[in-house]
Each structure stands twice: as structure tokens, then as C-alpha cells.
Amino acid sequence: MMANRLLELYIHIPFCVKKCLYCDFLSASASEAEREDYMEALFLEIRERAVECKEYQVCSIFIGGGTPSILPGEQIERMLALIRKHYALTEDAEISIEVNPGTVDEKKLCIYRAAGVNRLSIGLQSTHDRELMALGRIHTWQQFLDTYQWAREAGFDNVNVDLMSALPGQTRESYAESLGRVLNLRPEHISAYSLIVEEGTPFYRAYEKGQLALPDEDTEREMYRDTERLLLEQGYHRYEISNYALPGKECRHNVGYWTRREYLGFGLGAASLMDNTRFHNTAERQAYVESPLQQRQEIQPLKRQEQMEETMYLGLRLTQGVSREEFRQRFGVSPEDIYGPVIEKNRRDGLLEYHRKEEGNTEGCQDGDEMAYLALTPRGLDLSNYVMAQFLLE
Amino acid sequence: MESNYQSKIRNFCIVEHIYHGKSTLADRIIEKTGLLTSREMQAQVLDNMDLERERGITIKAQYVRTVYKAQDGEEYIFNLIDTPGHVDFNYEVSRSLAACDGAILVVDAAQGIEAQTLANVYLALDHDLDVFPVINKIDLPSAEPDKVKDEIEDVIGLEAQDAPLISAKNGIGIEDVLEQIVKQIPAPKGNPENPLQALIFDSLYDSYKGVIIFCRIMEGTVKKGTTIKMMATGAKQEVVEVGYFGAGQFIPCEELKAGMVGYITASIKNVKDTAVGDTVTDANRPCSEPLPGYKKVQSMVYCGMYPADGAKYPDLRDALEKLQLNDASLQYEPETSIALGFGFRCGFLGLLHLEIIQERLEREYNLDLLTTATGVIYKVYKSNGEVIELTNPSNLPDPSEIEHMEEPIVSAEIMVTNEFIGSIMELCQERRGRYLGMEYTSGNRALIKYELPLNEIIYDFFDALKSRSRGYASFDYDIKGYETSSLVKLDILINREEVDALSFIVHADSAYERGRKMCEKLKDEIPRHLFEIPIQAAVGGKIIARETVKAMRKDVLAKCYGGDITRKKKLLEKQKEGKKRMRQVGNVEIPQKAFMSVLKLDDGK
Numbered sequence: 001m002m003a004n005r006l007l008e009l010y011i012h013i014p015f016c017v018k019k020c021l022y023c024d025f026l027s028a029s030a031s032e033a034e035r036e037d038y039m040e041a042l043f044l045e046i047r048e049r050a051v052e053c054k055e056y057q058v059c060s061i062f063i064g065g066g067t068p069s070i071l072p073g074e075q076i077e078r079m080l081a082l083i084r085k086h087y088a089l090t091e092d093a094e095i096s097i098e099v100n101p102g103t104v105d106e107k108k109l110c111i112y113r114a115a116g117v118n119r120l121s122i123g124l125q126s127t128h129d130r131e132l133m134a135l136g137r138i139h140t141w142q143q144f145l146d147t148y149q150w151a152r153e154a155g156f157d158n159v160n161v162d163l164m165s166a167l168p169g170q171t172r173e174s175y176a177e178s179l180g181r182v183l184n185l186r187p188e189h190i191s192a193y194s195l196i197v198e199e200g201t202p203f204y205r206a207y208e209k210g211q212l213a214l215p216d217e218d219t220e221r222e223m224y225r226d227t228e229r230l231l232l233e234q235g236y237h238r239y240e241i242s243n244y245a246l247p248g249k250e251c252r253h254n255v256g257y258w259t260r261r262e263y264l265g266f267g268l269g270a271a272s273l274m275d276n277t278r279f280h281n282t283a284e285r286q287a288y289v290e291s292p293l294q295q296r297q298e299i300q301p302l303k304r305q306e307q308m309e310e311t312m313y314l315g316l317r318l319t320q321g322v323s324r325e326e327f328r329q330r331f332g333v334s335p336e337d338i339y340g341p342v343i344e345k346n347r348r349d350g351l352l353e354y355h356r357k358e359e360g361n362t363e364g365c366q367d368g369d370e371m372a373y374l375a376l377t378p379r380g381l382d383l384s385n386y387v388m389a390q391f392l393l394e
Numbered sequence: 395m396e397s398n399y400q401s402k403i404r405n406f407c408i409v410e411h412i413y414h415g416k417s418t419l420a421d422r423i424i425e426k427t428g429l430l431t432s433r434e435m436q437a438q439v440l441d442n443m444d445l446e447r448e449r450g451i452t453i454k455a456q457y458v459r460t461v462y463k464a465q466d467g468e469e470y471i472f473n474l475i476d477t478p479g480h481v482d483f484n485y486e487v488s489r490s491l492a493a494c495d496g497a498i499l500v501v502d503a504a505q506g507i508e509a510q511t512l513a514n515v516y517l518a519l520d521h522d523l524d525v526f527p528v529i530n531k532i533d534l535p536s537a538e539p540d541k542v543k544d545e546i547e548d549v550i551g552l553e554a555q556d557a558p559l560i561s562a563k564n565g566i567g568i569e570d571v572l573e574q575i576v577k578q579i580p581a582p583k584g585n586p587e588n589p590l591q592a593l594i595f596d597s598l599y600d601s602y603k604g605v606i607i608f609c610r611i612m613e614g615t616v617k618k619g620t621t622i623k624m625m626a627t628g629a630k631q632e633v634v635e636v637g638y639f640g641a642g643q644f645i646p647c648e649e650l651k652a653g654m655v656g657y658i659t660a661s662i663k664n665v666k667d668t669a670v671g672d673t674v675t676d677a678n679r680p681c682s683e684p685l686p687g688y689k690k691v692q693s694m695v696y697c698g699m700y701p702a703d704g705a706k707y708p709d710l711r712d713a714l715e716k717l718q719l720n721d722a723s724l725q726y727e728p729e730t731s732i733a734l735g736f737g738f739r740c741g742f743l744g745l746l747h748l749e750i751i752q753e754r755l756e757r758e759y760n761l762d763l764l765t766t767a768t769g770v771i772y773k774v775y776k777s778n779g780e781v782i783e784l785t786n787p788s789n790l791p792d793p794s795e796i797e798h799m800e801e802p803i804v805s806a807e808i809m810v811t812n813e814f815i816g817s818i819m820e821l822c823q824e825r826r827g828r829y830l831g832m833e834y835t836s837g838n839r840a841l842i843k844y845e846l847p848l849n850e851i852i853y854d855f856f857d858a859l860k861s862r863s864r865g866y867a868s869f870d871y872d873i874k875g876y877e878t879s880s881l882v883k884l885d886i887l888i889n890r891e892e893v894d895a896l897s898f899i900v901h902a903d904s905a906y907e908r909g910r911k912m913c914e915k916l917k918d919e920i921p922r923h924l925f926e927i928p929i930q931a932a933v934g935g936k937i938i939a940r941e942t943v944k945a946m947r948k949d950v951l952a953k954c955y956g957g958d959i960t961r962k963k964k965l966l967e968k969q970k971e972g973k974k975r976m977r978q979v980g981n982v983e984i985p986q987k988a989f990m991s992v993l994k995l996d997d998g999k
Contacts, residue, residue: 194950221948224948242950271958271960278959278960280958280960310959310963313966349924382947382948382950383924383947383948383949385965386924386946386949388966389967
């Protein structure tokens, strides 16, 4: 029987050379032996979970971290070979890996490419070495340039660059310069987000003590506006709150999360959505390494109401918004039946709007329906949490 | 002509300045009189309520009966009537004193005499009590018993050279105190054959027995079956039980006769019927006149109390009802606020009383409360001749209808060491005080007398006093009466809508300052909205201060590690939960915290 459901795979590599000062993701530095033990457990999990995925076709794989590029090229090669052996992949599957400058050379990137990786996501954050140092990054702007060039030479034609605004010591000018320098390189995709000081990070402790010189609110605001303006001028399309892409280069994996495509996460702490059930692996490395198949936690079957909530607050992260037709097909009611007053209030406040299907989008609705999608307005995007919280039902 | 049984009774109380060790001494007396073993002793037997134990003070008057075998070989009945140590309960103190024949004055060997000591001693002397001093905490390194003795003689005029030197905490000198009680406190008088005349000095509600009246029998006899009548309230009931209170329990007895102290139960349903200070008599054979000194207790301080969760309104009503069963000085009536919904305007004897009630509601009844600014009763004289007693600022008539207003004034006595006289006088001036005079009491101490508006001392006067005298100043006051004053209603407008729960009455001269502080505080407490929110303070429609809460500009979770949807949802849930704790005023959502924060404007100024 032909596998017909689409699935994404996420693979977590919880290692880095050194943890950045703002990072609260699950990662840490580790010895080579620890890494190898982890990879063995990870491979075991990938292999053994395949039985759960017989009916699926994998349309995207994302290797994230931490710093996955810390791994030798051969490990990635082995991992992808393993996946191909046990899972059915679609022909055009998107296979991404996160790369940090300072951890790869041309040879490693060539191995990735040859192994089937077809999209690179490079963590740059800033083009100013002073700002990079303040973030606790391990690389320089020049090292990024080298990495970027090697990537192109290795044949990567789908590259994302991560950039951050509202950094300590950053000015509107220095940020605009970073944007400009990156735009000159014309990566296919840019993730531009502003720094959030997360609890439990060194930044948080510095912030609490008043030692973090963050740009003031107005400056942050201007940076945010500059991002949108400059990227739009250069032909990039904002398809998600903090993601911009050249036409057709949207990250499929990312879009999958917001449209509630099913995904299976492998590795430490990795989250999954399968059969309308969310769960994630343990965050304890030792426990995971010892028995990677026994680590699923907080297994939450989603009630119909929760599925509706998710459809709304996740879908609204995409600028295209939520397809009303898809909502109706999935739940048998329209979003207005459930959220009438909330939608009305936020439309009145100028935070939500209806619009027609975007060009080039062939999914879902009929042409010409002016109310095919419900989406955040530009101001709504700025205040997305405020709007989304209202879509939680009692 | 004292009857034989009366010669073996000693009715007394202990007076002190707060924290000088009265409760500990009471415990020692109870312990040494042998009714309780040390094992049975809780840390402080007299302080019954948990709250009292935690605060280390006695809130309501109570009494205990013990038996002491004296050195002369005779057994004496000691009725120790405990008096509250706080100025809020001055009237109750006076009634407890009236039930006694003598008093022990406890003075801290290190602190010496303080304002409340004086006030309480004078109160005791006013009631013709024989007072003998004891000097406590003599084991403290800073104790100066000789100096304190001199002070007692100089300032109060009590013979103090033979005063027992004790440490109630460590049980030193307690025997001496017990002997002095026998020798110095006079035996009670009164004729058991006369018509019944008993003074109520406390009462409490018990769900089984109904109201339990604690009283001192001045004349006559009361026993089961006597039909008693409260002379002031007129309540009439047949006595079910009489007895005395000892060792933490009610011990019924045959009868209570002139000179005795004990309790009466008579199926009375509400403590309102058994007001402190009222006279109990025999309905069938009444005494000719009630005992002197009865006053109807008047609330001095008012505030609005609202349940944080509007659905808990009936719970709050039930809780207040229950508390009032036991506390006739607590007053409440329903009121409605546009901002806070349904609640009650509550009246209290003073700030401490307010705090106690608030804590009890929160602790014992598990209620989350919002309280509005504390106020006093203002008298509003309208041009049409009508006089309003204003307890809720929202009810203030239009200024055009007001002829003038009056506010309550207290006469305050502040005792302080010389070095702080300047700063304390400065504080009193700031609070619109009128200087009356000063007396140097001994060596380096002075008693400063001021008249102060009550509304200036109900906020944080006590704290300010303590901080400006490094804890040395002590303070006592009496309500003097009402005086004309230039008062205005300060209104707070949020997004141009008046928030009734935030209005309060203030003297015209401090309106600007208070308004500015309110606006500043609210600006920090009100979250950003989609629109800009002006916060204004106004007097009579004229804006006197303004702050602005800027419009919300950004509320984004920028980087969302895609797989971890649960974390995102938790964040949104938290956001939504926060909104639930908001009060809607017009189209502005005000966190409940904001209402509370403006009550403490002077914190950390």
C-alpha cells in the first residue's frame, strides 16, 4: 500500500562548543565519548521508531540543536542513510541542518551535501564581531563569510541566515549594516528575530542586575521596522512572524509546525505531534542514552477543542493566516462559529483581517474568495501573543 | 463590710506598654498558681487566637481564674483580666479595668516608661485601681532597674522601691509578684443580696452555647434560671449556665456572687446584644441604675472590602457575619463599586483592627480581598442644612451643595527621647498637627502633645514615627472631636473614566502631592493596552496630575523553537490567566494589584 500521510522528522543534537549567553535551548558542551554514546542512542531511536511510521512519507528532515555541525560529516551521512533505509522519503524532501561558523569547513559541507542535505541554516546573529562576542558566539563575521562561500561552493542553493536584533550594544545603524551585508549575499531565507532575555540564562542574570545594555524600546522598534522594510525592498517575503524568504523558498519544515503537520522528534527533549497527540522525550541525557525508546513524557492526546485552539494560534504565526475552509473541513464548523466575538473584536482593533488566497498558493480554497483566510494584520503581527492568547478556549 | 468569700478573691489586670512582657507574665502567674503543669502550657495561654500569638499581642480582652496558695497558708482566687494593649481597643481596656480592683504595672527594665504605659496607668488610676509596679526583663544587659524605679516614682508617682524585679520570660521573681497580688490588690466589695448588677467586659460567640458573657458581678447574685436583662441593649434571656474560665476551659458553677468574675450563657444569638460596658441585671428585680461608663462603640476607620473573585461575594458576606458574631465593633454594609463590583463598606476601631479583620478573612475564610483606601468619618454640612456622615468618598455630594466639612481630630501624646524631638515634631507638622505642649518627664525624655487629624494618622503615621525615632517613640491617642477642615475629594481617572474605588478624601494642601504619587504608582501597575491610557488625578473636575501608559507596541514570541508547542501554549495561557485577574473599567483592564498598591503610597518614598 502506498504511504500517504506526510511526516516531518526533527533530530536534536544537544551539543555545542560553548553555550551562548542568551541560549535557553537544550544543549551543552560534551566530550567526544559522550557525543558518541548519544549518537548511538539516537541512531537506535531513529531505527526503532520506523515501525510507527509505516503509513507516512517523510517530506522534511530538520537536524537542529545545539550545534549539529559540531558532528563529523560522516555521522550526518550515517544518520541520513539510516533514515533512508527505514523511512519512505518524498522525492523532494527538504533536508536541513543548522550550521555554526567555526565548526565546519568546505570538506564537511561537501559531505553534508553529498549525504543529501539540501538546505543549510547558518547561525550568524550579527555581522559585528563586537556584538558576536557580547552574545558569547564562538565565531567572527569573517568566519561566517568563509562558511557561506564554502556552502555555495559545495552546491547549497537553499541557505538560511539567522540574524538578531535588540542585542546588547547594538545600534539601529549597526543592525541596518548587518542586514545590508547579509542582503548582499542574497541567501534564500532569513530568520530575523529580536533577542528575548530568557530566564535561567547568563543574560537573564546580567539583566536582573541591570548590567545588560539593551537598546531602548524605540530603538528596538525601529530595528524591527527596518527589518521588514529592507527585506521587502530586496524581494523577500515575510511568511511568518520572524521568517523571510525569496519566493518559493519558505522553510517547509517551519511551515509544517504552524499548519500542524505531524512530526516526530528524535533525540534529547525532542517534541512530537502524532495522531493529534503531543509528547516529548526526556531532557535527561543519561536516561536518554540508556534507554532512548522509553523516554516519552507528557503524552497529551489533544481534545477537539485543543486542536481548534492550536489551529488558530499556530496558524496565525503565518502571514497567510488560517484557511477557513481547512478549519471547516477539519472541525465541521467555521472559525467564526467558535471564535466569533474574539475575531470581531480583534478585527475592530485592527489586529486581524480576512484576505484572499495568496498568489502561488494552491492549497485549500477557491479562487476569488475574499475571506478565504483569517490573518494577523501588520500591527497584529507585532502583538501576536496578545491576539493568540484570546484564542485559548476556557 | 466584706463577706468572707470576698477576702480570698483578687480581681486584677496587668497594664503595660505594648511588648513590655504582659502576656508572658500572665503565663507565669497561671503556671505558678499550679492550675496548669508546665507541659500543658502553650507558649502563651492567654493569647487564644493564632493571630494573636503570631503578632505577639493581645487583641481582645480575656480573663482566667486560678487558685494560689499563699505563704499565709490560705488559698486565694485570682481573676486575671487581660486587657488589649493597643490604642484601637481603648474602650475595651477601660471596661476591663472597671472590672478589676487593682492592677499590676509592668515596665520594661530597659525601655522604661512609654506613652502607652502612662496612658494605661492613668486609665487604671482613673478607675480607682490600686496599682503596683513590677520591673520586667531585669536579666537584659541593658536593664537599668534603679533608673526605671526612679522614673516610675517621678513620672507616675507610684511607690516603686519595693517593686518586684522579675524576668517573666525566665521565671525570675514570680513568687514575689504573687505575694504582692495578695497584699497590694484589695479584695472586692459588694453585697450578694442586692439586686444584680454585673459589668460585661467581654463576650464571645460559641456555636454551642451561643454568646458567652464575661462579667464582673458588682452587686447581687446570678445563677441558672435568673432572667437577665442587658440594660443598654434591652436584650432579655434566661440564664442557662454560669461558671468561670480556668485552665483553658469553661468550668460551670452554682452561682456567681458580688465580687466574682465569671461567665454567663443564656442562649443569646449575637454579641451585639451583649455590648462591652453594658450592665447585666435581673429582669425581675432590676438594679436602680446601670453601671457608669457605657459607650456605644464607634467605628473610626472605614474602607471598602471586595472579593477579588466577584463570585465570592456571598462567601465574604457570610464571613463578615460570622466575624461580627464575635466582634460587635466590626461594622459593615453592602456597597457597589463600578470598578470592583459588589462588596462591603466596613468600619473598624482603628487600623490594627482593620488589619486583623482582613487577615482573618483571608486566613480563616480563605478569601482573596481587595480593599479600597482607608478613610475616616467626615461630617459633611450641606447648604440645605443636612448633615451627612461620610464613610465612602464616592458619596460626597457635589461641591456646590457643600457648606463645609469637618474631620475627626485626635489628641496625641508621643513619648520620645530628647534627640528625636525635632524629627518627631517635624513629622507632626507635616501631618497637619497642632502643637499643644511638651513635658520633660525624666532625664532625657519628653512627652509631646499634639492635636492631629485622624486621617493623617491612619495611613502610615505609626511607621513614620518609628522610623524617625529609630523605634524609640511611642504613641497614644484619644478622639477629641470634629473640626472644620479644607477637604477635597481626589478622583482618579483612567482613560478619562473616574474609578470610584480609587477616590479618597484628602486635605486640599496635600491633594497635589497625593495625586501625583497615585498616578505614578498606577502607571507602573497598569499594563499596556492597544491604546494610550492617560491616568489623571482630579479635584472637583480639575486635573492636577497626569501620567500616561504608552500603547502596547510589541508582544511577540520571536524565536519559537518549532517543535515545542507546549511551551508556547503555556506562555499564552499565562497571558490569558493574567487577564482574568484584571478589573475592567471602561475599556481598560486594571490588575487587582493596582488597587492595593495605591494604599501604600508612602512605601519607600
